[in-house]
Amino acid sequence: MPNPLVRKLEQFTKLSDEEKRVLEDATSDVRVFGPRHDIIVEDDRPENVHLLLEGWAGRYKLLPNGDRVIMAYLIPGDLCDIHVALLNGMDHSIGTLSPCRVAFIPRERMNTLMEENWRLARALWWATLVEEAILREWLVTVGHRPADRRVAHLICEMLLRSKAVGLTEDDSFELPLTQEELADTMGMSNVHMNRMLQQLRAQGLITTNGKRMIVKDRDGLFGFADFNPNYLHQEGGRA
Amino acid sequence: MPNPLVRKLEQFTKLSDEEKRVLEDATSDVRVFGPRHDIIVEDDRPENVHLLLEGWAGRYKLLPNGDRVIMAYLIPGDLCDIHVALLNGMDHSIGTLSPCRVAFIPRERMNTLMEENWRLARALWWATLVEEAILREWLVTVGHRPADRRVAHLICEMLLRSKAVGLTEDDSFELPLTQEELADTMGMSNVHMNRMLQQLRAQGLITTNGKRMIVKDRDGLFGFADFNPNYLHQEGGRA
DNA sequence: CGCAAGATTGAAGTACGTCAATTCCAGTGG
DNA sequence: CCACTGGAATTGACGTACTTCAATCTTGCG
Numbered sequence: 041m042p043n044p045l046v047r048k049l050e051q052f053t054k055l056s057d058e059e060k061r062v063l064e065d066a067t068s069d070v071r072v073f074g075p076r077h078d079i080i081v082e083d084d085r086p087e088n089v090h091l092l093l094e095g096w097a098g099r100y101k102l103l104p105n106g107d108r109v110i111m112a113y114l115i116p117g118d119l120c121d122i123h124v125a126l127l128n129g130m131d132h133s134i135g136t137l138s139p140c141r142v143a144f145i146p147r148e149r150m151n152t153l154m155e156e157n158w159r160l161a162r163a164l165w166w167a168t169l170v171e172e173a174i175l176r177e178w179l180v181t182v183g184h185r186p187a188d189r190r191v192a193h194l195i196c197e198m199l200l201r202s203k204a205v206g207l208t209e210d211d212s213f214e215l216p217l218t219q220e221e222l223a224d225t226m227g228m229s230n231v232h233m234n235r236m237l238q239q240l241r242a243q244g245l246i247t248t249n250g251k252r253m254i255v256k257d258r259d260g261l262f263g264f265a266d267f268n269p270n271y272l273h274q275e276g277g278r279a
Numbered sequence: 280m281p282n283p284l285v286r287k288l289e290q291f292t293k294l295s296d297e298e299k300r301v302l303e304d305a306t307s308d309v310r311v312f313g314p315r316h317d318i319i320v321e322d323d324r325p326e327n328v329h330l331l332l333e334g335w336a337g338r339y340k341l342l343p344n345g346d347r348v349i350m351a352y353l354i355p356g357d358l359c360d361i362h363v364a365l366l367n368g369m370d371h372s373i374g375t376l377s378p379c380r381v382a383f384i385p386r387e388r389m390n391t392l393m394e395e396n397w398r399l400a401r402a403l404w405w406a407t408l409v410e411e412a413i414l415r416e417w418l419v420t421v422g423h424r425p426a427d428r429r430v431a432h433l434i435c436e437m438l439l440r441s442k443a444v445g446l447t448e449d450d451s452f453e454l455p456l457t458q459e460e461l462a463d464t465m466g467m468s469n470v471h472m473n474r475m476l477q478q479l480r481a482q483g484l485i486t487t488n489g490k491r492m493i494v495k496d497r498d499g500l501f502g503f504a505d506f507n508p509n510y511l512h513q514e515g516g517r518a
Numbered sequence: 519c520g521c522a523a524g525a526t527t528g529a530a531g532t533a534c535g536t537c538a539a540t541t542c543c544a545g546t547g548g
Numbered sequence: 549c550c551a552c553t554g555g556a557a558t559t560g561a562c563g564t565a566c567t568t569c570a571a572t573c574t575t576g577c578g
Contacts, residue, residue: 082509083509099415101415101419103419103423103424103505104505107423109418109419109422109423111415111418111419112415123408123412126401126404126405126408127405127408127409127412127512128512128514129509131412131415131416131509131510131512132415132510154397154401155397158393158394158397158400161397161400162365162393165365165404165407166365166366168404168407168408168411169361169362169365169366169407170366171411172407172410172411172414173362173366173370175411175414175415175418176338176340176350176351176370176371176414177370178418179348179350179414179417179418179421180340180342180348180350182418182421182422182466183348183421183422183465183466184342184346184348184466185342186533187533187534218555218556218557219556219557219558220556220557226422227421227422227423228534228535229534229535229536230556230557231534231535231536231537231558231559232533232534232535234557234558234559235558235559237557238558250543250544266342266343270321270322270368270370271370271371273366273367273370275367425565426565426566457523457524457525458524458525458526459524459525467566467567468566468567468568469524469525470526470527470566470567470568470569471565471566471567473525473526473527474526474527476525477526489575489576
């Protein structure tokens, strides 16, 4: 199985064997977590950068009123926190959503790796810019789309992101989240999330089978969600 | 007047005279725009990176239903689009909100500049990570805070960001936006934005004088907004 | 001084939240 | 193999924070 980070970065630029080796080497310290387990919490200044190899995790904050806000989903190939290689500390927490396999990369190692190899640094930067683009789209979705299209849009995105790391089968993928977690992500109540999912099923756009999300009418869903995948920047990078 | 980009990056790390000179040199091609003028539009692959020297601009998208969504405010010192130095194209547009002075930096120049100077590249990367952190906080705000606190939170942020580039006087700053633009930012109607501003005035937290926003009770406003400035990463960078 | 954009107000509708049951289901132990 | 259990999904009734529409009032500016 190829390293999912390598796979992801190669969407942006071809990596040399040497570069791939460096990345592979860095991801040798692998640890396993159960679901709902914190990897880093706010204000930490961890000594490691974390790369998700298997499972889903999420960035989140807890509000004084008790609300949990999920601001991003992390899937295999995603780096949790190059931030800490550059920023002062975490302004949010990261926790697993499903069981996960996570590679721990020492922060210093990451730093020298980037300093010594501009191409690699650039590829990693590219990955954070894509993350930022996703965040912008979520902001649009949460702020300006009605609840049903919000849910539809999220499903479209996670279908494509899952596909990009080889985790789809036809148009279905594992969505290992509860409706409450989905609701905390899209800024709505779990009750309403439930109703919107039912509606999408009734519209014939999706089916679910346990934790598996099956997109029955891909074009229909994309259209309904007003989904433009350009923000995922998946077309393969610049020459 | 010092270059606002230099000023900003020095929040992260001390720059050498040589590094400052390189940045100054790069920002020699300056152009002026009136308000509501596009600098880059979606799907562009512009030949220049744009640095805001004076005025306010915003990242936005237009939705099929006609909604305009403003996803970020750019103020002096902010880079509009290092994205295009790395990504395939713009997934959103950038337009001025007030009259602006903008420096045009050739994309290729930016690329070689970063490639040749890792410290500078790192500082620029840091800036994009801060931007990402702001985006996360907006997502929290828009998705999970009631409208009155949403507005309050935005005012807190823009007060601190303005202060960081020397654009405040006591606790007041220029907010050159219409209520409709503010509403498009926070995902609410202009009518409701108007009412929330009135409420904040009635609570004695703010006053306005034309386009000037005056924070009358800073602690009160911070408290009401549940504002934690950690996400702005303004304490000065790592050693 | 006059005009257009922006700010403000009121009234009426609605998409969503909250609360509280009830049902479903995967996992566990007997 | 089945009964038990606790979390998740689902349902219904009801309340409310927002939106929309439409009018009026204010302000900056030529």
